[in-house]
Amino acid sequence: MKSAFEVFLKDITTDPKQYSFVLTDGFFAEKENSEIQGGNVEVLVVAQKKAEAFEFYFEIDGFVQVVCDRCLETMDLLVSASDSIIVKQGEQTDEDVVFISPIDETFDLEWVLYETVALQIPIQHFHKEGECDEEMMKKLNACSATKFTEEENKTTDPRWEKLKDILNNN
Ligand SMILES: [Zn+2]
Incomplete structure (x- = not known):
């Protein structure tokens, strides 16, 4: 199935190109073994070709729903972060770069975005004092x-x- 988060590499040039996505309840619900139960996160991606590499800069901003460690009820957690990755076509030679096949025409941002959001969740998270169920x-x-x-x-x-x-x- 084609992912809604796939971008065409031929569309990415030396001129920065913007994409925007919204990660909704459905996006989080279909991830297995995820502690994120739902949410709404806006994503801005700026893609640019630099020499032989594609650079993706992204910002996430919104909230996710996770289970409170104290009362076990669902709570909203604000997430806000920015990050970037470099994608190259070819053989894996550098750990900091994501390598994809030279015949790939697209790059799927789905897992990169999911992981960026998931990394924002602290190991322990509670409702504010007095807001537990x-x-x-x-x-x-x-x-x-x-x-x-x-x-x-x-x-x-x-x-x-x-x-x-x-x-x-x-
Ligand atoms: Zn709680």
Whole structure:
């Protein structure tokens, strides 16, 4: 299937060319194993040919929906970043350059854009203080309180066991 994020390399010249995209709920929903559940991110791409390479500069700006680490409800997270990549046709000779086949007529920006957005998500992310889902927090707290009591009961000090034995024998 042709990606909506493919650009024709022959369209890219030494004159900077602009593309704009919007990454929507559908874009994020179809990515497997992604922590991003949805969102709306505007993307501006400027492509330019430089010698034998194609340079793509891009800016992303918008929000994504992820699960809050504290209350496990969905939260909006603002994402804003800029980055660039260099694409060349030919054999892989440089780690900083994305190499594509000399017969490729297009370059697909889909994964580059997705990864740029995904990299903006901090490892831990929470709602602002006081904005977590109260019902969920109550349930979660009740849950961890039960767990704690169970753990406590399990770890009985062996010395107490001995003392109990002594008391029982008398
Ligand atoms: Zn929360």
